[in-house]
Amino acid sequence: MGSQAANRLVFSKSGLLPMEEMLEVEKKYKKLVIGIPKENHEVEGRVPLTPEAVEILASQGHEIILESSAGHSANYSDRDYSEKGALLIKDRNSVFQADIVLKIAPPTQEEIHALRGQQILFSSLGITHYDAEYIKSLMAKKVTAFAFENIKDSDGYYPVVRSMNAISGSTSILIAAEYLSNARGGKGVLLGGIAGITPTEVVVVGAGTAAEYAIRAAHGLGAVVKVFDSSIQRLIQLQNILGKPLQTSVFHPQVLAKALKSADVLIGARETFENNIMFYVTDEMVRGMKKGSVIVDLSLMYGGCIESSEYRSLSDPVYTKFGVIHYAIPNLPARVSRTSSIALSNIFLPILNQIAQSGGINEQLKTDIGLRHGVYIFNGILTNRHIARQLDIPSSDIDLLMAAF
Numbered sequence: 001m002g003s004q005a006a007n008r009l010v011f012s013k014s015g016l017l018p019m020e021e022m023l024e025v026e027k028k029y030k031k032l033v034i035g036i037p038k039e040n041h042e043v044e045g046r047v048p049l050t051p052e053a054v055e056i057l058a059s060q061g062h063e064i065i066l067e068s069s070a071g072h073s074a075n076y077s078d079r080d081y082s083e084k085g086a087l088l089i090k091d092r093n094s095v096f097q098a099d100i101v102l103k104i105a106p107p108t109q110e111e112i113h114a115l116r117g118q119q120i121l122f123s124s125l126g127i128t129h130y131d132a133e134y135i136k137s138l139m140a141k142k143v144t145a146f147a148f149e150n151i152k153d154s155d156g157y158y159p160v161v162r163s164m165n166a167i168s169g170s171t172s173i174l175i176a177a178e179y180l181s182n183a184r185g186g187k188g189v190l191l192g193g194i195a196g197i198t199p200t201e202v203v204v205v206g207a208g209t210a211a212e213y214a215i216r217a218a219h220g221l222g223a224v225v226k227v228f229d230s231s232i233q234r235l236i237q238l239q240n241i242l243g244k245p246l247q248t249s250v251f252h253p254q255v256l257a258k259a260l261k262s263a264d265v266l267i268g269a270r271e272t273f274e275n276n277i278m279f280y281v282t283d284e285m286v287r288g289m290k291k292g293s294v295i296v297d298l299s300l301m302y303g304g305c306i307e308s309s310e311y312r313s314l315s316d317p318v319y320t321k322f323g324v325i326h327y328a329i330p331n332l333p334a335r336v337s338r339t340s341s342i343a344l345s346n347i348f349l350p351i352l353n354q355i356a357q358s359g360g361i362n363e364q365l366k367t368d369i370g371l372r373h374g375v376y377i378f379n380g381i382l383t384n385r386h387i388a389r390q391l392d393i394p395s396s397d398i399d400l401l402m403a404a405f
Contacts, residue, residue, distance in 0.1 A: 035098025058085025169213030
């Protein structure tokens, strides 16, 4: 008997049985062509890949096409990128011909029109940026689109959301301190406290990552912090994470209204959609706050938790209502664009590497459940049930679609 045949025979109680020969299928490395367009710098200052990340990708044989001045708002020059291997071009439409289009803000209708079709699109989505026409335009391009805020890691967490919320929380306290000061027309109050002077009071609505980092920053400055949330479990978890006692309360309108009367700062840090409560903080509660106090609403991307909040842009983020200074933009991390860009690049670089090593996006999605969770359109088919219900558009289950590949 030949050696090849012998390798396909095994012994059993009934004798020799033929068995299929198991051959290992070698994965084919996929070269990536990645396009990074320039964002509207009045709205968005972040860039998805740093020059250092570009250098790593270029050394692995990938092609990175960057629109000229795409990194300027994050204080990265074109030369920073070109020296690391990026191809700098001024023709905006050419960037949207890349196999993978990687950007921060959701694509505009003009940018969707510029797509060549049958590509991979990574961007944020957000609840305020789409309607039926918008989604159908993307579907018509047969793209596979990812909302990067919905991508999960191997532990089941949302890495983009967590990193951006951490930055938002810390930044919110620095903003509040700035607008309490005379320099920004505030009442001239130091956020924090020193000996002999009553410390400022900060009220935080929410108990997630943004709240955690806001509390850390406020405590570090010496402020008194009170935290409100609808979940006692989240409040307990927050106390355990911080390792120190906090003034906490589950949501009671009367208790919250009383706390706000003496508060100098209100941070809106709700991180979940809750249909039963639209606003934790009503206009009436804001009217009861001290004149010249400051509100920073970090929860706008979740629908907001403060009734007096308005959607504003990075170029015009501040307004006064009921005598209270409001700072309200949905993308606060764009205000510290360099730090935020590094954080995002640290997340996107491994994802791109995994796609290349697995042989392409379809192969990666077969085994990467966390990445699959970020898909809202697959090859032109809507797969996000929340969007489908909201816009009354038919959708398909991404898991069933992947089974066909």
